[in-house]
Amino acid sequence: MTDTTPPAPKPKRAPQTGAAFILKKSLLSAFVALVLFSLMIGIRTEAGPTGQLIYWTRFGDLAIMVVLVFAGSILTELFRQWLAARHHAPVLPESAKRGLSTLGRLVVPSLLVFAFLVPVIFYNQRYMLDLGILVLTYVMLGWGLNIVVGLAGLLDLGYVAFYAVGAYSYALLSTTFGLSFWICLPLAGILAAFWGMLLGFPVLRLRGDYLAIVTLAFGEIIRLVLLNWQHVTGGPNGISGIPRPTLFGIPVTPGPNGLAAHLGIPFSPTHRLVLLFYIILALALLTNWVAIRLRRLPIGRAWEALREDEIACRSLGINTTTTKLTAFATGAMFAGFAGAFFATRQGFISPESFSFQESALVLAIVVLGGMGSQLGVVLSALALIGGFELFRGFEQFRMLAFGGAMVLLMIWRPRGLIAHREPSLFLSTRTRVSSDLVKEGR
Secondary structure, three states: OOOOOOOOOOOOOOOOOOHHHHHHHHHHHHHHHHHHHHHHHHEEEEEOOOOOEEEEEOHHHHHHHHHHHHHHHHHHHHHHHHHHHOOOOOOOOHHHHHHHHHHHHOHHHHHHHHHHHHHHHOOOOHHHHHHHHHHHHHHHHHHHHHHHHHHOOOOOOOOHHHHHHHHHHHHHHHHHHOOOHHHHHHHHHHHHHHHHHHHHOOOOOOOOHHHHHHHHHHHHHHHHHHHHOHHHHOHHHOEEOOOOOEEOOEEOOOOOOOHHHHHOOOOOOHHHHHHHHHHHHHHHHHHHHHHHHHHHOHHHHHHHHHHHOHHHHHHOOOOHHHHHHHHHHHHHHHHHHHHHHHHHHHOEEOHHHHOHHHHHHHHHHHHHHOOOOHHHHHHHHHHHHHHHHHOOOOOOOHHHHHHHHHHHHHHHOOOOOOOOOOOOOOOOOOOOOOHHHHHHOO
């Protein structure tokens, strides 16, 4: 007679704790840091005045970095154990939950009011106005890419190509035919959306890593075309003399025909920055409004279904071809708008402004903020762009601090800053399902 009793499950191994475990793990981390930073920080090489290679050692800086890694590993492990001990702690009371919920609802209006008041608060600080314009540009790009990556689940590494198409479309149309910014802006978005559809057709059957490789190649193809098509794009010399935007046909320039003369106020170069700030703020808010509205429409729900499971999406009768093409075209259109604004803000564009690093930065904003989260994109853009400016004085350690911050965020918040995504459809009132129905699988 055979014994049919199932074997007893193996007991789960308890997580290791204690001073010995923490010390062992910290020493291992310090050793890895010593190996990695030996050539990055410990030895510095440069080309000498006659072309020979010279080098010098910085063992003091190397020792500081190893000690910091050792101490940081100890603090990280202690923090993890503290979180594990509080894992079964009682939940927050209802009053505290309501307070946090109310505070969360006030974040978006507060950011919006602050954005409108930035030109007033920092009117005499050109650096802050330029930084605000830069942040809003990346917020708009992040919201546009969020449609493709966050909602449709299509990994796009060549998003900067549509940004370049919009910029060069406005630059060529304005300098060749003398068209104004407000006429070229929709044309730049339409042309970028057209190229987005052209990219969508070859990648209809691709997913995951293969899709990322093709989109990356597409971005490089666009950059190389701009670099080598010299008699149209100017090649590496770029396009200069791009017209500035006007307000109802009135240029923001000194003189009797300028905006300041019409308003009867003294002219200031800050007027143009304020106008550019409110233009990019309006474009970013338009991008946000359209993205939120599209999520609630059938096409938005089709994007989310495609992101979750493409096979199940097809089985429901959703046309995945049009779903992918609309996602690429919509995201590319907003990138084209941002590119046209970039061209009119800079007054000069060249292929160097549209490298892969721009695509990687926008994708990092979307992923770190939380894919599908509009507020997360704003917070991530503030952190990343502001973080670049914060470490501008530490040029040698700037990218090291930036990469370390991204690694820590991916460890502690793997789904991004704002991991929660509100559903497109939900019941207005909560409905309880009895346990009997759950058991029967209804």
